[in-house]
Amino acid sequence: MWDYSETVKDHFYNPRNAGALDDANATGDVGSISCGDALRLTLKVDPETEIIQDAGFQTFGCGSAIASSSALTEMVKGKTLDEALAISNQDIADFLEGLPPEKMHCSVMGREALQAAVANYRGEEWADDHEEGALICKCFAVDAVMIEDTIRANSLKTVEQVTHYTKAGGSCSSCHEGIEEILTKVLAETGEAFDPETPITIDPAEVKPAVKKGKLTTVQRILKIEQVIAEIRPQIQADRGDIELVDVEDKKVYVKLTGACSGCQMATATLGGVQQRIIEELGEFIQVLPAELQAA
């Protein structure tokens, strides 16, 4: 059974705005081929103000698809079209207090239905710009398309590099076989063969100086931790969140996650990634914890 949040369950068992609106003037029909889900979103838009006065949905799909559709209708009501378009799939997931990584595509389907409905209202053709690949790394929710693109863009050769760039494979190891298959496929495009024995050479410029064991001063340590967090930050900000160093107590590093990241399913995964990077940088084991856990 999926571990759905109470909000997901509530929106599934008691869907809001179910059914098509009779007096709709905007309709968006989208589907996610990867799991066969489909959604029709109908909106009633005030032509004067472009405010969405009412919304209705019809969904063929699983519990989280129905919950995402229901959440979406609640979120868009009362907003102008432009305000509504600013809603990201992460916003939908956050509204639902998170979705399992395998189910994030349900929130993507919601956002796309919205774009399609607005395009329909404005008499435009909506074309889907987003390609969804099979989910490879379940720990960090990384799909095949993302891995392929990253391999091509950075000429990656090894599983370790893929993990370094995308996080995929950085936790339970079960997807290493899948990542190797993708590497084999992508490398073959340029006539190269994937060699599992390729030594781990990350771009020379990036190779870190060997860490001098244990002899960092407290200030040096904190500076290094700050530096790692600064490097990771743009990635988190791209996901509409933020991270901030709060305190360092011996082996415990306390950080504050804000915005889209706080409370989201991925928060734990994000902290895991940050921890990994700090461990690499300091050459010692530390634990990254949310600031809320720090004893007062």
Place this chain on the structure above:
Amino acid sequence: MTKGIYLDNNATTMVDKQVVDEMIPYFTEQFGNPSSMHQFGDKVGRAMKTARAQVQALIGAEHESEIVFTSCGTESDSTAILSALKAQPQRNEIITTVVEHPAVLSLCEFLEKDGYTVHYLKVDKKGRLDLEEYKKLLGPKTAIVSIMWANNETGTLFPVLEMAELAHAAGVMFHTDAVQAVGKIPMDLKKTKIDMLSLSGHKLHAPKGIGVLYLKRGTRYRPLLRGGHQERGRRAGTENAASIIGLGLACDMAKKHMEYENSCVKAMRDRLEEGLLEAVPNCFVTGDPDNRLPNTLNIAFEFVEGEAILMLLNKQGIAASSGSACTSGSLEPSHVMRAMDIPFTAAHGSIRFSFSRYNVMDEVEEVIKAVPPIIEKLRKLSPYWSNGAPVENPEAAFAPTYS
């Protein structure tokens, strides 16, 4: 936990209370290693011998020594297929079907990467095989044929007895994954040409984590796990004595209930089928209804999605399972439904109800009452459904842009 109605017995079964009681002393009193020379284990060897005879009786094996205890059905499947390849290095082809359990399919896909050729027999819309196609594939390069006896999703039975004869005539080894069939339909292996058979304890009211590989005397064999001399060196590792003893008793009980399974359990399944088909419009039975396990009903509810059905059933304490993509982590719709060419608007709404002898007819009537409103509720949400009927020409009326 509230009692609930458990109709997911093809996934796993409750361990019979008598089986548990039988096992307990082997954890705390007779816990000795059966190979040891002292009082803590002296009864274990004898009890395991009884268990072996009980398994032998259920499947009709000729010799007790043909029973090899393993850790699960998956291990038995892997052992059988890998053994056939290792023992016959000059043969590099496997024949199986597209609807096997992942225990066989994933292994075969993996072996393909290693250079083996795997022939996957297709099925028709009722999930049946084409034996003419099969006959043509049997040849001097075939190392093993592995065909499931009963399908776990639809309960459809394959003609394994006849297929084993054909393999034998062609000089090819035959394995069957009978994890779903053992204990539900009678079998007498000594009268068949089946060389190897897999079974799993947790499908017949024994614990999880115990299985058997039946290995017909004279079959060429290579162990998967090497080490100690347990199971005559055919499967090393200290025996899971308590579970073996539990499985023995479970097999004995299954044999005694075989008649009941094929009359009373079947009657409950048939009543559920009849009740649901009558009460719910736009649904149909998948697989081959005339040729299936007595306990399994797989029914596809069109225009609704399985996970949503299961969540609403679960809320009323009813447990079943689905071939929908969304209930598996993979997002792939069931390969069995796809192989039978079930349209995706129906495949996603396929629900499997699987019974055991612990179900009662009252539960069936409760499920017949519970299901129709659930389907109706979900259809009201479905873009393929309007005013109590499917939209006309659903594929055209609702043609979403897919990503």
